[in-house]
Amino acid sequence: MSLKRIDLLICCGSGCVSAGALKIKERFDEVLAENNIEKEVNIIETGCMGPCDYGPVMVIYPEGIFYQKVTPEDVEEIVNEHFLKGRAVTRLMLQDKDKTIRMQKDVPFYHKQVKVALENCGYIDPDSLDEYIATGGYEALGKVLLEMSPQETIDIIKESGLRGRGGGGFPSHIKLQMVHDNKDEKVKYIICNGDEGDPGAFMDRSLLEGDPHRILEGMMIAAYCMGASEGFFYIRAEYPLAITRIKQAIEQAKELGLMGENVFGTDFCFDAEVRTGAGAFVCGEEMALISSIEGERGNPTPKPPYPAVQGLWGKPTVVNNVETLGNIPSIINRGAEWFAAMGTEKSKGTKVFALTGDIRNTGLVEVPMGITLRELIYDVGGGIIDDKPFKAVQLGGPSGGCLTVEHLDTPVDYENLKAHGAMMGSGGIIVMNEEKCMVNVAKFFIDFCVEESCGKCSPCRIGLKQMLEILERITSGQGKEGDIDELLRLGESISKLSLCGLGQTAPNPVLSTIRYFRDEYETHIKEQKCNTKVCLDLMHYEIDKDKCIGCSICASKCPTNCISGSREDKYTIHQIDCIKCGNCFDVCPTKAIEKIPGIHPEALKR
């Protein structure tokens, strides 16, 4: 990558930056200068390397040594020992059971991963067009412009089996073909959907931040296929770095003549612009997104007409997800067959996921379609934190559903997930251990959708509100016989009657949790008990007098002064005044305070 003796790749993805990566980079600048070796070391701030849980992480070439959980205090040792004396610092390496893992390629987290869209992410400097080109960047664009017709390019995408990664899984070539075939209309648009609405997901953000030129190249190839000469990146305002990186990539590409008039000396002309979203989930839906670019409120409009027929400013438009576009350069470079060899019969290639929740290796991963949930959670994800039992996994965010232990061997692809009431979604995966209350999780998603509903059609606006009210009653101990059936009835009619995908899919988390965890709903309603002790109204705290040593710390931390006692009599919680803040539970030195399912009889009197 450079002529310097050492390449130091510091992960500057959002997780590592939050964990202090930038301070480490600054410290390296200082220490390298102190030792007069700043010319020998090439510091590269890369996009997300994936294993966010080990952050801040870094990789040092030529060896490929992987350091994790690095702090600014470690920098001096790395420079002195590793850079000057050639002795890698073992204590910063990952420990897997009793093995010390030296190299990045040996980290188990990467073993079952296959990087296509993420190929360069965490490997090159996203600010540098040269580095992108050095890894083969813009070769695919050159190839299609110089050697292939738009139809031939579409055919390759068709043969590859690429499907939309934005959630729906719609075959990508169909949209391109439709717009391509429209010869009457000269003005056509391509839009990259970087709205990433799923709250708990950061795949598209990482791609835009970590390898912006790849997305731009993918967009240009798609534009060439359909005959568009203008593109828009719609990126949410919450992702300022992604916006900066894409804007910069556009500038760099223009300077080098990779974009603009007559690219590579051909007739192809292309220009792109960035538009920012302003925080509305529904704007990820393509019709709403188009309204938003047009400067309106992001209200969805009924389909048809589809954007491919009548999209932005009434012109034929293709909207593609970031990751979809990110796959295209690789497909062109390595061929449709290579891509189609990965995955399952109907779901080809790989999928990027953001693994989060109660899982050991939270982070960004890319795996072949068809990997089982078990492999994804246990082999890539490293299993559940503290080896607690696995309870459920939520896929597809607020539009998706949950799967349980019985589905662990289900292959992850569009068809299989759908068959079990979940969906691929954009790639957010939340893993939950047995301490999570599924009724509460369902309530969370409905609450999200109620807030995000644009309010245009009443099933979504009013129906979801009713569902939320029922869930609120159930989780606060006011549930009634028949509530579950009412939720099912409401959910099914909202799905059928809503105008856009938000309303149509919003009931999914409730429907799927009822499907797999109906007993949990019933315990909440009939016994007024939350067995996971998550729903505060359906649990209480109690002090175990055998364990209490009478230290009074809990009493001093209680905001309502509802704990009293003495060293001799030990301490007691007066249930009526307890607001379940949990402060006492956190501070008790002997762990004498317990969470107990159900309402305390004393509190019932209130």
Place this chain on the structure above:
Amino acid sequence: MASIAQNKNRLYDRLAEVIEEKKDLRNPLIEILRIAQDIFGYLPIEVQEFIAEKMDMPASKIYGVVTFYNFFSMTPRGKYTLNVCTGTACFVKGAPRLIQMLSDELGVGMGETTEDGLFTMSAVRCVGACSLAPVFVIGEDTFGRIDTVDKVKEIIKRYE
């Protein structure tokens, strides 16, 4: 309205420049509102009217757009905006408890500003630091794995 337009206030001048610069983009309204919010910190009616006049569109349309998007605020904000993540990962890792602790500590609810004008507490969806869940963000600083009152107190103190 004329008096507003004539106002030589520096902020309005800057906004006018921005509008001039962006006006010819196709439908630049959201872009302009975003920058206006950067300049003023929020989007009071007067600013919306100013934009309406400069861009020659009904103020009601601007109001409609401002109220649709969560990103825009019509009330002034504190010196620091404290954004608590209410994304899914943070939720399952205890965001509700974190919100309660912050709210007790600051004495304000979601969307409110502390009496001393120091903090506005608001909610955001996923800040991409799910591995540190539950998290909150003040300015550029992200604070993760915040699970006790003492940790909350210690961080808030740094900004006082």
